[in-house]
Amino acid sequence: MPDADALITAAVAAVRGTDVRDAERKLDLLVVGSADGLGTADATAGPPSVDAALLGRLVAALHRLWPRGWQPTDVARIVARRLGARPGRLATDALAAGRATQSGPVPQWWDDQLAGLEARVRWADDAGWLSDWAAREGTDRITALRDAIEVLALLTGLPPVAVLRPPPGGSGGPTASGPSGPSGSRVLDRVRALLAKAESTTFPAEAEAFTGKAQELIARHSLERALVEATAAHPDRPGGVRISTDAPYAGAKALLVQEVAAANRCESVWSDDLGFATVLGFPADLEAVELLHTSLLVQATAAMLRGRRERRGGGRRTKAYDEAFLHAFARRIGERLRAATDEANRQATEAAGPDRLLPVLAARSGAVRERMDTLFPGVTRARLTVRDTEGWQSGTSAADHASLAAAAPPARPLPGRR
Structure with missing residues (x-):
């Protein structure tokens, strides 16, 4: 006799298929709790058992993703990206339930990600989980069940991604770390304050x-960190972070990530189908990339909106103008950030001596590149295309105002695609 789990399995298979009517029928079975259409009549699976089984299946799907490279923020991002904000919040509930079932030590960075998502158990028992979620969302049971099944179908179909950090309970994987929250560095606190201004x-x-x-x-x-780590008993190793590059203008956003990463001794690979760029580098550099990218994207967007208002024809939005603006902004910012880094390198080399600093920097660059080649052996490059001269000129001018005034080497091509 089909039970709640069988009803869920049938619904997930139907949602992942191409027959829309069949998917609706299978979802209806979950609503009414009937086994009609599954080959056995008069079999029931009431709401509490269906809800508990659904939560269990979601948690199991999440646990299968962790050894495949996914992290909590990645899951929340892609569910919201592909299904919408409300299913994204349902996935966050599932993340909280999954954390409650994890045994053994859990790294702090994992809990930091969950805290950032505000993932916590808000229901009294698993049998009432979906009803509680629907009440909080102000929606009905049919919509809640549909959201849960669609989230489960998405999670079960996600491909493996690069394992940037060992998941809770994992072993034998990469041991490199990435930034896991506030570093406690006074320098980076000053950077945050400057970027906010x-x-x-x-x-x-x-x-x-x-x-x-x-x-x-x-x-x-x-540079200071590089010199310290060169003589440390347990030095840092290259790690990675993922930065969202959602539409609109995902390619321009990925280019901005790549330019900021290159200026800070990191490598970037864009997974456009998954909506993020993976940045590889040493922990302090990764945190710097995240801080700078977030700030510069805010500045670029604000400047683009101002440029629309000032252009011929008023505030009319065109895709070609916006893309050209953001591409030019990213290219020019990359030049200026690299110029600042080159100047800092020159001054540090004079102070510390080339025999001390240059081998350290070369070794770190080699370690990052080796990590890149290991995780992304099939990276390709693509060239950007610009179709609006006015947008390009406006974006370049905006970048001049957003960063340094020095010139630098030519811009890099669009980041690698997987």
Whole structure:
């Protein structure tokens, strides 16, 4: 006699298929709790058993993803991206339930991600989980069941991704780390404060000064860390982070990630089908990339909106203009950030001596590249195409106001695609 788990299995298979009517019929069976259509009549699976089984299946699907490289923030991001904000919140509930079932030590960075998602158990028992979630969302049971099945179908079909950190309970995987939250560094605290000022000011010259000072501090901090780690008993190793590159203009956002990463001794690979770029580098550099990218994306978006208002024809939005603007902004920012890093390298080399600093930097660059080649052996490169001259010119001008005033080497091509 088909039970709740059989009803769920049939519904997931139907949702993943191409027959829309069959998917609706299988979802209806979950609503009414009947086994009609599964080959046995008069078999029932009431709401409590269906809800408990659904939560169990979601948790099991999540646990299968962890050894395949996925992390809590990755799951929440892709569910929201592909299914919408409400299913994304349902996935967050499932993440909280999964954490409650994890045994053994759980790394702090894992709990930091869950805390950032506000993932916590909000229901009294698993049998009432979905009803509680539907009440919080202000929706009905049919919608809640449909969301849960669609989330489960998505989770069961996700491909493996690069394992950036060992999951809870994992062993034998990469041991490299990445940033796991506030570093406690006074330098990075000052960087955050400077970037916040750059985002909030309406005066381009002030934004330029704040962002320029932030990159200067970041570059010095990175060099200091490199020298310290060179003589440490247990030095840092290259790790990775994933940064969202959702539509619209995902390619331009990925280019901005790549340019910021390159200026901070990191490598970037864009997985456009999954909506993120993977950045590989040493922990302090990865945190710097996240801070800078977030701030510069805010500044680029604000400048783009101003550019729309100032262009011929008023505030009319065109895709070609926006893409050209953001591509030019990323290219110019990359030039300026690399110029700041090169200057910091020059000064540090003079202070520490080339025999001390240059071998350290070369070794770290080699370690990052080796990690890149291991995780992404099949990376390809693509060239960007610009179709709006006005947007390109406006984006370049905006980048001049957002960062440093020095020139630098030519821009890099669009980041690698997987």
